[in-house]
Amino acid sequence: MLTYFANLSPQHRRSWGLVVAYVALLLAVSYVDFGYNTAGQTAFRGILLGMLVFMVASGLSLIFGLLDVLNFAQGAFLLIGAYVGYDVYTSLDAGTTVRFLAAIVSGVVFVGVLGAIMETGLIRPLYDRPVFQIVLTFGLAAVLLDLVERYYGPDPKQPLDPPGFLDNNFTLFDQSLSYYRLFIIFLGLTMMVGVFLLLNRTRIGIIIRAGVQDSEMVQALGINVRLIFTLVFVLGAALAALGGIALVPYQGATLEMGNQFLILAIVVIVIGGMGSYEGTAIASIVVGLTRAVAEQLSLEHFDAPVLAETSILLLMIVVLLVQPSGLFGREE
Amino acid sequence: MTDKPVILEGHALRKEFGGLVAVADVHIQVRAGSLHSIIGPNGAGKTTLFNLLTGTLKPTSGQVIFKGQDITGEPLHRRVHLGLGRSFQITNIFPSLTVLENVRLAAQALGGDNFKFWAHFKRFKQYTETAVYAITQVGLESQMHVPAVILPHGDQRKLELAILLASDAELLLLDEPTAGMATEQVPMLLEIIQRVRQTGDKTIMLVEHNMNVVMNISDRITVMHLGEVLAEGTPAEITQNETVQKAYLGELYGDFAEIIQEGA
Amino acid sequence: MMSMIERTIYANTQKIKDPTLRGLAESAARLVLENWAYLLFVIVLWRFPYIVADLTDTEVQPRRPTGDSVFWQSEMARALALTCLAMSYNLLFGFSGVISFGHALFFGAGGYVTFIVLNEYDASYQQGALIVVIGITLILALFSRMNVRQLLIIALIGVLLTLLLMPGEGTLSFYQAIGLAVVASIAVSLISGVVTLRLRGIYFAMFTLALAEMFWVLAKSGTFRDITGAEDGLGFRDILPESFNPTPTFDGSRLDMYRLTVVFFVIVFIAIRRYLNSPVGRVMIAIRENEERARTIGYNTFYYKVLTMTFAGVIATLSGLLFVIWATDKRVHPEALSLKYTVDPLLNSLIGGIGTLTGPVIATLGLSLGETYLRNETFTLDTGLFGILTVWQLAVVLVVGLVWWLFRRPLQTGLRRVVDMVRRDTARAATFASGTHGHWALILGYYGLVVLLLLAVGLVIGSEIAHNLEFKGDVYNVSDLWELFLGILFVVVVMALPHGIVGTWNTFWANRRVRRLEQSAQQSAPKGNNSAS
């Protein structure tokens, strides 16, 4: 950890400073404006949202950082994960915990397979036509959304009961909360650390990074680079699906949630710096907090929580103007 | 030659890529009307130096001074208008446009009609004329209406030169204009360069690997190695220079060794 | 070298003595000879209500506004509005290489801004608008590296427009409201341009997507119901001036409005064509080809991109307004801001051919009118198509074809392995793998076999599914499956036909011309001077 900070470039060190100052400012503002308890609740909500956003953004960032593909279908993956998970969760005949685990497994596997088909069949032939790649993922997102709507109907699905072992409440900042929220935060953190370790500490991670750096070289070593690209894509898709399923007990499943989280994820990777994993992690929390505080602010002062939507876009504009390559991105 | 004014000056130019120092505090002065060659082995930083001078890259530190004016902060496109044109080592053209259109666009850039969005571009005959003239100079007139992408490599190199000629720059930076050309075509291209320089009163900076050529046509030569300037002087001085000889010329450029032996 | 058209003109105008007259005759002849297809198309468009009336035996302007002619008038008008949207998208994406995923923002703005400023306008807003103008100028000054002169011009135009369009007292006219919608789209173009156009293209794509989605959410949200009407949108029935209102109650103006729409379409088409043939348009195409090169020959590519974006944005805004005017319920819904109206023009440009003038027109008109035409059709899996295949058989063939096409590489590799294994004849297999001409028959045989096999399996399974499962007798509506059909079409075009319909056609002819030119160049070139390759 210490060596990490010692090795930071000056730009990144400044970015850390900015992030810490900004978060402190947010917390201070909410403390002054809402008082201790509401401020605490808001911050908790922000972190929760940050974790959820991270699940989509990390997939987006991984796929972009490693394959240079901007996958606009990431939101659709989340959506499909959520709906498939919902389907399994409600249709199985077993205890909640079992059903929940089954939902996770089936949703992740389903979306993973979908991702694999998409990468091998559609994305792979287009690596030398990047513009069409972007357009394709964008169009596919619309197609997938349409399919989900056709299959599951346009009505939103109500939130489900969290699995049994999490179906308890605890009190934080004078508010009774489900353990499930803690579980989401835990899941997000695990993912954060897990993917980091996977990429940096395991053999396959090293091969992935090498394959991306110099695919011909790695190919020459007798490693199937195409397979690696597919794996990365599948991993990204699966992360999004996991995020989607995690959302189901929390806020149900709606057709809009895919794009909603895609936009948040886009803002996150732009702010964090395209392709930077640590940037994505940090920016997720920042965006989550900003969003939660803005929501609370506009609720209290204008009675219009929807205004919070604009706050993250403003944040993105400011970052783009001040630091075009994002907080932790490489300079263009 | 030394009495001519300095037209372009690089002052302590430095460029780092991550940890790699591609150009290390280079001082260079190019005098008006001269043909100034840069030589050096692969990876010496010649292209990077050109990129710094023309504004494709921002220097980590140092200044670029053109005709007495500090242009370090000027963006790429503005420098062309000041009279600083370049060609690329790796062919860099508009692939699906015709040869004529490639060159015509370069001519149009310098005129003041770029934002006239209601007039047909063919109305501005002067640009087409400039373009046709430049194309004739490099001898591509029979290919004028062919998409640039289907030209053979040698002709694309000529097209690259024509684009540069059409923009009527005072100072031409040519980055290995003969790179990848068939050997028998090289003299012709160099002849064009010589002709342009004499008739148009231009200054030329040239990166070139063929030592015979460099020694024959240059007024001054700068030798680069690992991002640094190893030596600078007239061709005669460079041939004499012991550091240059010892350091690397003899081994790296076979033909250069021959020249030295012939001279001695 | 004279083209045939030039020769014809020359031969026929020689007799005219008076030089001015001859010049006029020449230009007129050139206009007709070069554009006869376009002219013909416009005439057909113009007469379209009458053509439909003749064909269906209905009236063009019946007393009660019903009947096929009336119906198709508004369908055609809506399709034309969408065509203009697609053309403006293609101007950006196809001709300039700028990927915008927020085009719907402009489309929706046409309706929303016009309505909102008309409804909410208060004379004191003039001062507010002036402050906004100053603010935008300041942002540009800080972040866009424009020089003082350019900034002053922009500020001046902004102030003039504000004073012109926003009266200091009284209310706005409909035209002023349209003007303000246009100004708003210009402002949005400028801001998003300054924020992102300097960065890599994907930033622009992401930024515009986020921006449009945000406005869509704001428009939908119940919080601003007073202003935006939330899910219900805003009704134009009462605010449209009579001359713009093609509703049943004003059926007298319907035909005029239809003609106005055609005129708008023609103007947009000509404007885009002129723009592309102007010096600016040439530079834009150069930027699409190779932006870095365009900068090294002295173009500040940023200005050209912002200019083109503004132009495209304005066209999209006006098309959006036109679309609202022709909407059956005369309302602008939040849907106008949704992804649909970004995906639609993108799809139409792609199918028609990106970077072609006529492609988006053909694709949009074909697809939207086709949808209307087939809207009420229904079919079951057993419906026969042209008496050759039934629907499910066609579906099987398509799926098999798609699977084969998508996975042809792995399938081929697998096939080779199988051949290797079966024959144990490595030498033979190696030549087979390298695909030398001697083995054409072999290759065709094997591949044909695989396709047939796939087809057979597909047909068997398909027939099982079609006849034993629950949805055997289900009746499908074409309109329900239309979007799905478009989606599949989209994927197929992106993967297999990247130049679209018109683009592929053009490439074919261009290649032929190039081959001719090459031949003639070779013949005319002196011997021994052939360029080495």
Ligand SMILES: Nc1ncnc2c1ncn2[C@@H]1O[C@H](COP(=O)(O)OP(=O)(O)OP(=O)(O)O)[C@@H](O)[C@H]1O
């Ligand atoms: N954009 C870049 N990013 C990182 N390193 C770079 C970049 N451009 C050049 N370099 C490195 O800088 C060094 C100098 O490269 P440069 O292209 O200037 O050499 P050169 O003298 O032109 O060589 P050549 O004769 O092969 O053209 C090389 O080591 C190269 O790898």
Ligand SMILES: [Mg+2]
């Ligand atoms: Mg070089």
